[in-house]
Amino acid sequence: MRLLALSATLLALAATTAPASAQGPAPLAAEGCLGCHGPEGRGVAGGIAIAGRDRAELVAIMTAFRANERPGTIMGRIARGYTDAEIAAVAEHFSRIR
Amino acid sequence: MTTTFPRRAFLVAGAALAAPATLRAQGTAMRLVVIGGGFGGASAASFARRTYPDVQVTLVEPQPRFVTCPYGNLLLGGERQIGQITHSYDGLRARGVDVIHDRAAGIDAPTKRVRLAGGAVLAYDRLILSPGIAIRWGAIEGYDEAAAQHMPHAWIPADGSQTLLLRRQLEAMPDGGVVGFAIPGNPFRCPPGPYERISMVAHYLKRHKPRSKILALDAKEGFSKQGLFQDGWRALYGDMIEWVPGNRDGRVVKVDVAERVLETEFGTRHKVDVANVIPPQSAASVAAASGLVNDTGWVPVNTRTFEARAAAGVHVIGDANIPGPMPKSGYVANTTAKQAVAAAVALHRGQTPPEPVYFNTCYSHVGENYGISVVGIFRPNADGTAIVEVPNSGGVSPRGDLPEQRRLEAIHADAWYESITRSMFG
Numbered sequence: 001m002r003l004l005a006l007s008a009t010l011l012a013l014a015a016t017t018a019p020a021s022a023q024g025p026a027p028l029a030a031e032g033c034l035g036c037h038g039p040e041g042r043g044v045a046g047g048i049a050i051a052g053r054d055r056a057e058l059v060a061i062m063t064a065f066r067a068n069e070r071p072g073t074i075m076g077r078i079a080r081g082y083t084d085a086e087i088a089a090v091a092e093h094f095s096r097i098r
Numbered sequence: 099m100t101t102t103f104p105r106r107a108f109l110v111a112g113a114a115l116a117a118p119a120t121l122r123a124q125g126t127a128m129r130l131v132v133i134g135g136g137f138g139g140a141s142a143a144s145f146a147r148r149t150y151p152d153v154q155v156t157l158v159e160p161q162p163r164f165v166t167c168p169y170g171n172l173l174l175g176g177e178r179q180i181g182q183i184t185h186s187y188d189g190l191r192a193r194g195v196d197v198i199h200d201r202a203a204g205i206d207a208p209t210k211r212v213r214l215a216g217g218a219v220l221a222y223d224r225l226i227l228s229p230g231i232a233i234r235w236g237a238i239e240g241y242d243e244a245a246a247q248h249m250p251h252a253w254i255p256a257d258g259s260q261t262l263l264l265r266r267q268l269e270a271m272p273d274g275g276v277v278g279f280a281i282p283g284n285p286f287r288c289p290p291g292p293y294e295r296i297s298m299v300a301h302y303l304k305r306h307k308p309r310s311k312i313l314a315l316d317a318k319e320g321f322s323k324q325g326l327f328q329d330g331w332r333a334l335y336g337d338m339i340e341w342v343p344g345n346r347d348g349r350v351v352k353v354d355v356a357e358r359v360l361e362t363e364f365g366t367r368h369k370v371d372v373a374n375v376i377p378p379q380s381a382a383s384v385a386a387a388s389g390l391v392n393d394t395g396w397v398p399v400n401t402r403t404f405e406a407r408a409a410a411g412v413h414v415i416g417d418a419n420i421p422g423p424m425p426k427s428g429y430v431a432n433t434t435a436k437q438a439v440a441a442a443v444a445l446h447r448g449q450t451p452p453e454p455v456y457f458n459t460c461y462s463h464v465g466e467n468y469g470i471s472v473v474g475i476f477r478p479n480a481d482g483t484a485i486v487e488v489p490n491s492g493g494v495s496p497r498g499d500l501p502e503q504r505r506l507e508a509i510h511a512d513a514w515y516e517s518i519t520r521s522m523f524g
Contacts, residue, residue, distance in 0.1 A: 031145070031436045032457040035429050035518040036510065044520060047513030073495070073506045074459065074471050081475025081491030086455065 058091035135159030138228030138416025138431035165255035175298030207409035224442035229382035278370030280350035330464035381418035403441035422485035461511030469507030
């Protein structure tokens with residue numbers, strides 16, 4: 001993890017001279033996932049990894065949670081707070097992490 | 099190796115002056131100062147460095163290491179050691195955050211400066227203020243800092259000594275003793291916290307001192323996840339726990355340290371063997387000293403940017419603010435920290451802050467393999483005057499005999515702790 005963190009820092013530092021991305025930061029809706037799904041959504045200590053999964057699969061999972069059509073402990077309650085646009089943005093974000 | 103940023107580039111007075119050459123080189127970088135290295139402040143500093151590499155971030159925090167409030171209750175239950183809930187700031191340093199171990203004494207918003215107790219003055223472009231809470235000493239008669247050495251609050255971990263003191267007292271108590279809790283009215287830090295603490299103390303007593311009792315004296319008539327907690331208490335601990343609500347004379351108004359007595363509103367004196375007094379609270383003193391609080395003792399904020407209503411450019415997050423229907427929780431501090439940073443950077447650049455969405459995910463351990471949760475998703479309303487919970491979302495775990503749900507939530511709670519602390523300090 002330390003190596004990963006250092007790599008991320010170096011990458012971040014390399015970007016300091018570039019202008020801020022027009023797209024801005026990771027969608028804040030996706031940032032909200034990290035408190036349970038770990039850094040970058042990779043899953044730690046029994047937390048479920050959501051990084052690197054197929055975009056359409058993530059959309060389908062979140063939509064099913066939201067419709068109460070998929071069993072879970074807390075994700076149904078959470079998914080019902082998301083808009084379609086946020087589900088799409090979150091799925092896009094985590095599907096791009098490799 | 100850790101960073102190429104100049105250290106203390108915007109220290110305008112006090113100890114070391116940064117090298118002039120590096121000052122010139124970084125002259126246009128946005129200077130973000132974060133006060134407080136807890137769930138709000140550490141999250142803000144980490145997110146700012148991950149997301150805006152061209153922003154200089156300085157974090158001001160008095161403690162050399164951070165002891166979390168969450169999972170402190172598991173320490174009381176004998177399920178964690180202090181080292182497992184103590185976190186270093188080295189990870190933030192490795193991300194390029196300049197960590198200064200000092201206390202913010204005052205903020206001058208018009209000149210955009212923070213004065214530190216050690217004498218230094220920091221200049222900022224935007225300030226993230228996440229100072230946490232202060233105990234309202236004297237709100238309960240007889241309960242002052244000296245009394246807290248005998249009847250710990252263990253509600254502000256600081257160096258962990260309060261939590262460890264309470265643990266030692268539980269260990270020293272004979273079997274058959276009474277553990278008394280004094281629990282405040284709303285609002286206070288971590289609404290389910292006292293009840294998870296009751297659960298974890300019961301968990302310890304059941305194993306080691308099963309004839310003991312818990313007397314929970316509460317200023318309120320109801321509490322977070324109440325049905326779930328009380329179901330769990332009955333199932334796991336039988337009649338060990340007595341909860342006395344405010345309308346049944348549960349509000350503690352006075353303590354007698356020498357006699358180990360908790361006295362309630364109508365003069366009932368409850369003698370206990372160990373007392374955990376969780377007193378009424380307010381925003382930490384720097385918020386009041388800087389003129390940010392209203393008559394509630396907490397800081398009103400903009401619902402989209404978290405700027406204090408009383409001070410432009412000062413974004414107040416974490417337990418110190420008035421967050422509408424959101425609880426004063428670690429998760430809310432973590433997610434609102436990100437919005438506050440994103441808004442601060444956008445405003446500094448003359449851009450519109452992003453569309454906000456705020457989350458709360460809060461687990462409580464009731465016993466072994468027995469976790470419960472409350473979640474919430476929140477947004478500002480249409481005109482931005484208030485934060486509201488998204489209708490038909492969120493809520494607590496289902497009630498009923500659901501051992502697999504409880505077991506999984508206990509596992510997810512542990513993953514929550516690892517995830518959120520890594521997102522703060524990793």
